[in-house]
Amino acid sequence: MVKVHLWSGLRRFTDGGEVVQVQADTVGQMLDGLVAAHPGLGPVIAAGVSVSIDGVLTASRFAAVSEANEIYLIQRIKGG
Amino acid sequence: MAKDERTTEFRLIGTRPNRPDGLDKVTGRARYGADMTLPGMLFAAVVRSPHAHARILKIDASAALALEGVKAVVTRADFPTGLTGEDWNLQENSMAGDVALYDGHAVAAVAATSRLLAEDAAKLIKVDYEVLPHVIDVDDAIRPDAPVVRTGAADHSVPAGAPPNVVKCVDFGHGDIEAGFAAADLVREQTYKTEATHQGYIEPHACVAQLGADGKGEMWVCTQGQWYIRRMCAAVLGIDASGLRVTPSEIGGGFGGKTIIFMEPLALALSRKAGGRPVKLVMSRSDVLRATGPTASASMDVKLGMTKDGKLTAAKVNFRMQGGAFLGASPVGEALSCALACYDIPAVQHDGVEVLANRPKAAAYRAPGSPMAAFAVESLLDEMCHELGLDPLDVRLKNAVHEGVKASYGPTYAKIGLVEVLEATKAHPNLLAKLGPNQGRGIASGFWFNHGGETSVSLAIGEDGTVTVSAGTPDIGGSRASLALMVAETLGIEYEAVRVNIVETGALGVNEPSHGSRATFATGKAAVEAARQAIGEMCRRAAKEWGIEEEAVVWKDGAAMPAGPNAGKFPPMTIAEIGAKMGGTGGPISGHHETNAEGVGASFGAHVVDVEVDPETGRTTILRYLVVQDAGRAIHPAYVEGQYQGGAVQGIGWALNEEYVYGANGRLQNAVFLDYRIPVASDLPMIDTVIVEVPNPGHPYGVRGVGETGITPPLPAIANAVAMATGARIRSLPLSPPKVLAAIKAKGRG
Numbered sequence: 001m002v003k004v005h006l007w008s009g010l011r012r013f014t015d016g017g018e019v020v021q022v023q024a025d026t027v028g029q030m031l032d033g034l035v036a037a038h039p040g041l042g043p044v045i046a047a048g049v050s051v052s053i054d055g056v057l058t059a060s061r062f063a064a065v066s067e068a069n070e071i072y073l074i075q076r077i078k079g080g
Numbered sequence: 081m082a083k084d085e086r087t088t089e090f091r092l093i094g095t096r097p098n099r100p101d102g103l104d105k106v107t108g109r110a111r112y113g114a115d116m117t118l119p120g121m122l123f124a125a126v127v128r129s130p131h132a133h134a135r136i137l138k139i140d141a142s143a144a145l146a147l148e149g150v151k152a153v154v155t156r157a158d159f160p161t162g163l164t165g166e167d168w169n170l171q172e173n174s175m176a177g178d179v180a181l182y183d184g185h186a187v188a189a190v191a192a193t194s195r196l197l198a199e200d201a202a203k204l205i206k207v208d209y210e211v212l213p214h215v216i217d218v219d220d221a222i223r224p225d226a227p228v229v230r231t232g233a234a235d236h237s238v239p240a241g242a243p244p245n246v247v248k249c250v251d252f253g254h255g256d257i258e259a260g261f262a263a264a265d266l267v268r269e270q271t272y273k274t275e276a277t278h279q280g281y282i283e284p285h286a287c288v289a290q291l292g293a294d295g296k297g298e299m300w301v302c303t304q305g306q307w308y309i310r311r312m313c314a315a316v317l318g319i320d321a322s323g324l325r326v327t328p329s330e331i332g333g334g335f336g337g338k339t340i341i342f343m344e345p346l347a348l349a350l351s352r353k354a355g356g357r358p359v360k361l362v363m364s365r366s367d368v369l370r371a372t373g374p375t376a377s378a379s380m381d382v383k384l385g386m387t388k389d390g391k392l393t394a395a396k397v398n399f400r401m402q403g404g405a406f407l408g409a410s411p412v413g414e415a416l417s418c419a420l421a422c423y424d425i426p427a428v429q430h431d432g433v434e435v436l437a438n439r440p441k442a443a444a445y446r447a448p449g450s451p452m453a454a455f456a457v458e459s460l461l462d463e464m465c466h467e468l469g470l471d472p473l474d475v476r477l478k479n480a481v482h483e484g485v486k487a488s489y490g491p492t493y494a495k496i497g498l499v500e501v502l503e504a505t506k507a508h509p510n511l512l513a514k515l516g517p518n519q520g521r522g523i524a525s526g527f528w529f530n531h532g533g534e535t536s537v538s539l540a541i542g543e544d545g546t547v548t549v550s551a552g553t554p555d556i557g558g559s560r561a562s563l564a565l566m567v568a569e570t571l572g573i574e575y576e577a578v579r580v581n582i583v584e585t586g587a588l589g590v591n592e593p594s595h596g597s598r599a600t601f602a603t604g605k606a607a608v609e610a611a612r613q614a615i616g617e618m619c620r621r622a623a624k625e626w627g628i629e630e631e632a633v634v635w636k637d638g639a640a641m642p643a644g645p646n647a648g649k650f651p652p653m654t655i656a657e658i659g660a661k662m663g664g665t666g667g668p669i670s671g672h673h674e675t676n677a678e679g680v681g682a683s684f685g686a687h688v689v690d691v692e693v694d695p696e697t698g699r700t701t702i703l704r705y706l707v708v709q710d711a712g713r714a715i716h717p718a719y720v721e722g723q724y725q726g727g728a729v730q731g732i733g734w735a736l737n738e739e740y741v742y743g744a745n746g747r748l749q750n751a752v753f754l755d756y757r758i759p760v761a762s763d764l765p766m767i768d769t770v771i772v773e774v775p776n777p778g779h780p781y782g783v784r785g786v787g788e789t790g791i792t793p794p795l796p797a798i799a800n801a802v803a804m805a806t807g808a809r810i811r812s813l814p815l816s817p818p819k820v821l822a823a824i825k826a827k828g829r830g
Contacts, residue, residue: 005490007252009237043236052491056778059532059676072490075250075413079531079596079788080279080336080444 002030002065005072006041013040027051028061030071048076092569093781096718100560100580101330110330113286113302114362121288122151124350124361125198126343127188127205128371129180132214132438132746133227136178136207139188144201149193152353153205154346156187160318167315169406173441174316174345180209181229181405182438183747184370186343191350191359214438214746218379218402219273221245221437229436233407247407248434250416252489255427260394264385268464272456273812274795275739276377279445280730280758283332284363285372289347292356295319299326301344304334304554305593309344310585316345317352324348327584328554335730336444337373339593369751373443374740376401376410380456382419386464390475392425395488397457399432401449403442410434410442415449418792419457420488421527422498422684423479428488438746444595447528447788451731451795455813458524458796463809472523472800473511476686477502480525497710497774498525498684504770505686505708513704519692520804526685526792530785531596532677536589537606539567539614541669545638545656547571549580549610551603552591557726557787558719559599565715566604566781570611572638573655589674597785600715601776602677608780613671621665622653679778683786685709687728687793691801698821700736700802706768712776712784720786725767727790733759734791735798739814 001021006014014020015038022033031051035042050057052072053065065071104110141153156177163171176185188205192198213227220226224243234247242249261267283302291297297319303309306326314321331338347361363372378401385394397419403410416430465472480498487493502525505511515521538550549567553559564578571578592598615635622640623630632647633640639652662669690704707724714720737757741749750756775782795813803809808823 007250007490009249009251040236047235055487055492055494056678057529057532057680058678060678063678070492074490075417077414077417077529077531077596078444078533078592079528079598080339080446080448 002067002069002071004030004034007074010041010044014038024065026061027058027063027065030065031061049073050076090569092565092575093713093715094717095565096716097561097575099558100564101555112283112332113329116288116300116329118288118358121358121360122191122193122350122354123195123198124189124191124347124359125202126186126346126367127202127207129176129183129185129187130747131180131209131211132183132216133212134180134209135212136176136180136187137210138208140206141188143204143206144190147197147201147204149197150190150201151193151357152191152350154189154349154353158349158353159316163315166408169441170312170341171316173406174341174343182440184367184440186346186371189346189350191354215245216437216439216742216746218377218400218435218437221402221435222400222433229405229438233436235407245436246433247436248412250413250432251430253429254486257394257396257427257429260427261385264393265388266464266468267383267385268460269381269383270460270811272380272382272459274378274452274455275813276374276439277734277738278369278374278756279335279337280733281333281335281337284365284368285338285342286362287344287347288358288360289344289351290356290358291348291352293352295323297324297348297351299324299344299348300329301326302329302331302338304331304338304556304595305591306585307552307590308339308593309341312341313345313348316341317348325584325586328582331554331556334556335446336448336595339444339595340373342372365753366751369756370748371440374440375445375448376403376442378415378452380452382456382460384460384464386468388468390465390468390470390478392423392479394427395420395425396429399453400435401432402435402437402439404439405436406441407434411449415453417489418450418527419453422481422525423488424481424485425479425488446727446730446791450526450528450792451734454524454526454792455795455799458793459799459811462522462796462800473502473506476525495774495777496682496684497772500772500774501684501686501708501710504772505688505706508688508706508708508770510688510704510706510768513690515690518695518805519690519703520801521688521690522797522799522801522804523686523688524793524796524800526789527682528597528788528792529682530601530680531598532602532680533592533596533598534590535602535606535677536591536674537603537610537672538588539607539610539671541614541618541655541659541662543659545654545659546577546579547573549578549607550583550587551580551607552583552588553594553599553603554582556594557723558716559594559603561719562600562715563604563607567607567611570608571615571655572636597683597787601680601779601783601785604715604783605677605779606673606675609673610671613673614669617669618655618658621658621662621669624665625653626650679776681712681776681778681784683710683712683784683789685789685793687797689797689801691798691805693802693805693820695824698817698819698824700815700820702732702763702765704768705765707790708770708772709786709789710772710774710784711786712779713773713782714771715781715783717771720771721769723786724769724790727788728767728794729759729764731791731794732764732798735795735813735815737814737816
């Protein structure tokens with residue numbers, strides 16, 4: 001199980017949890033697992049989120065994740 | 081710094097060759113958005129709402145269409161229905177539907193055989209409006225009894241019972257916030273406000289568009305991102321993206337404001353209605369200011385806790401931002417994420433809302449949200465340093481984030497360079513300059529994430545060994561030079577042997593725009609990989625020629641050569657020799673790489689500004705200005721310095737003069753540069769720069785991206801300097817002369 005840190009505003013979709021555990025070996029599995037466990041996260045993830053693994057942003061659904069990683073969902077940021 | 085002054089492991093990286101687009105630009109050969117002309121071309125003009133909020137009752141174009149030479153008029157009725165989400169936002173912003181949502185909102189467009197005729201025809205299009213109540217100010221818009229801009233626009237984050245114009249709520253944080261404030265010796269809380277400003281690019285939006293009844297078309301357009309233009313126009317018009325071929329022109333500034341569409345779908349719709357004749361649409365400055373992306377205006381509360389020796393113990397920010405009449409246009413999430421990102425604070429709490437107002441749809445502007453956030457946080461930090469008798473630079477160093485620290489927005493920082501930036505700032509001679517009467521010095525830190533993004537690059541070896549790179553990110557800040565340097569460095573050839581072309585949408589896979597400070601990072605990373613791929617193929621061709629294993633060939637100094645004495649004794653085979661023979665050795669040699677670029681490295685900066693304030697007029701003069709920023713690696717230092725200076729100058733304008741001024745009727749009062757005052761050369765001293773290099777391990781040459789961080793510290797740095805010069809702390813921007821003078825007088829009375 002990987003631990004995913006969510007931003008506080010998503011607590012309403014996760015029964016109050018800011019850290020959610022899901023079974024996943026990749027970012028894609030993790031995002032799909034989050035939506036499966038907490039359907040309210042579906043629109044948020046579909047709208048676009050960034051995933052930080054050990055402080056580095058990844059855009060790949062195939063990026064590996066494990067229990068040892070620090071994983072954060074953060075709002076998608078691009079810039080100007 | 082000249083090449084021979086550098087001590088570097090690189091041959092070309094870090095040198096300052098002439099820009100490849102320089103001759104075209106100084107001789108006027110470079111083709112900008114308005115320069116394209118086609119046979120049979122028509123000219124377009126747009127009818128815009130004079131009201132901030134009004135129901136469109138009727139549009140009568142009969143008089144316009146009766147003019148000889150008028151070929152088409154389009155309204156929202158000419159666009160498909162049923163769009164949702166951001167596609168609907170883009171369509172609605174391009175052309176109003178039932179309601180005009182801001183002063184300048186397009187309601188109709190006309191194409192005619194000359195520009196003057198089109199403008200005359202536009203005046204003949206009669207629009208009947210029912211004027212509705214409007215709201216402009218962000219704090220007014222959030223009131224429960226404010227005029228409702230649009231119903232049903234809020235997203236999932238807004239709780240029931242929120243004020244009607246609140247469309248998005250954001251909150252995040254970590255640590256025990258109450259314990260953090262309890263541990264502080266000094267707790268202060270203040271409210272700050274910034275006005276909307278425009279990106280101020282000198283080149284107005286311009287395009288030539290052609291679209292046939294078969295849904296196939298072309299567009300030449302001034303843009304930061306041709307694929308974004310293609311996708312957005314296709315969605316708004318209901319055509320296939322691949323049916324539209326978009327070629328970017330040269331670009332005279334964008335700063336985020338040219339990453340989306342405004343009038344481009346109108347030109348396409350007019351062309352389709354005019355039987356496929358090409359249509360040129362060039363915005364006036366007034367159109368640009370009234371109807372294209374300014375940044376958001378902001379109202380912000382900040383609370384900080386600090387110990388007597390300057391350690392931050394807790395921070396709480398609450399931001400309210402309006403980005404016009406459309407959900408998602410304000411950068412409130414980015415602003416919150418950047419607000420406290422420079423500091424290692426045990427407990428932080430961020431709350432924010434996005435609010436609708438009857439103003440143009442905000443677009444990205446250089447580090448969106450970060451400058452406003454920095455103004456609020458860095459201003460209060462400065463106040464508290466002075467209250468405790470602490471050096472503001474030392475306090476920033478004491479609290480500075482570094483690798484391994486948990487960022488205020490959640491994750492743990494990888495390799496970053498804020499400490500190195502602040503140490504370089506402390507060592508700079510500008511800090512030793514003596515200040516005179518009415519003078520003050522301000523300092524502030526700043527941060528931007530930077531961005532990777534979807535990227536596709538191709539590279540081809542020529543028959544003479546020169547190299548052509550096809551890149552998809554418009555050259556908005558010198559990326560052709562930096563790409564050529566990285567490719568030449570990788571291939572071991574001369575800079576001048578590499579030509580970088582910015583290509584149209586049919587030539588590569590999807591590229592995100594030149595935004596997020598990403599072009600040199602992401603396109604550069606892909607270009608280096610493409611060069612490495614070509615090197616691999618050239619080594620294979622040489623191995624075949626020599627009859628040895630390809631693993632026994634290495635690439636060095638622009639040539640294939642045996643890896644060692646055991647590989648055989650062959651003279652180096654240069655890239656020119658390989659290119660000359662490639663037709664007979666297997667055909668063209670190229671490299672290609674596409675990626676959603678990862679490994680992006682954040683960039684931190686610090687600015688120090690000395691000002692003098694005229695106590696009789698309130699006018700602020702910038703005496704000295706220093707930018708220190710971590711570039712990761714400066715591929716072409718002159719361009720990096722240019723980005724630092726450009727960010728500082730835009731920030732100076734934002735801090736001192738720029739603002740959208742609305743009348744009581746909701747109409748923009750200063751829609752020309754004479755009244756919307758951006759800095760000019762005579763307002764400015766030379767902007768001093770120091771490039772700090774803490775290489776980003778996620779890029780082959782260490783690049784972080786430098787385009788955006790530089791606009792973040794100027795707002796608070798200047799406010800802090802003005803406060804020191806006058807003794808009056810002003811917590812709203814701009815620090816225009818009347819406001820500064822009033823603050824000085826109020827202090828005198830106090």
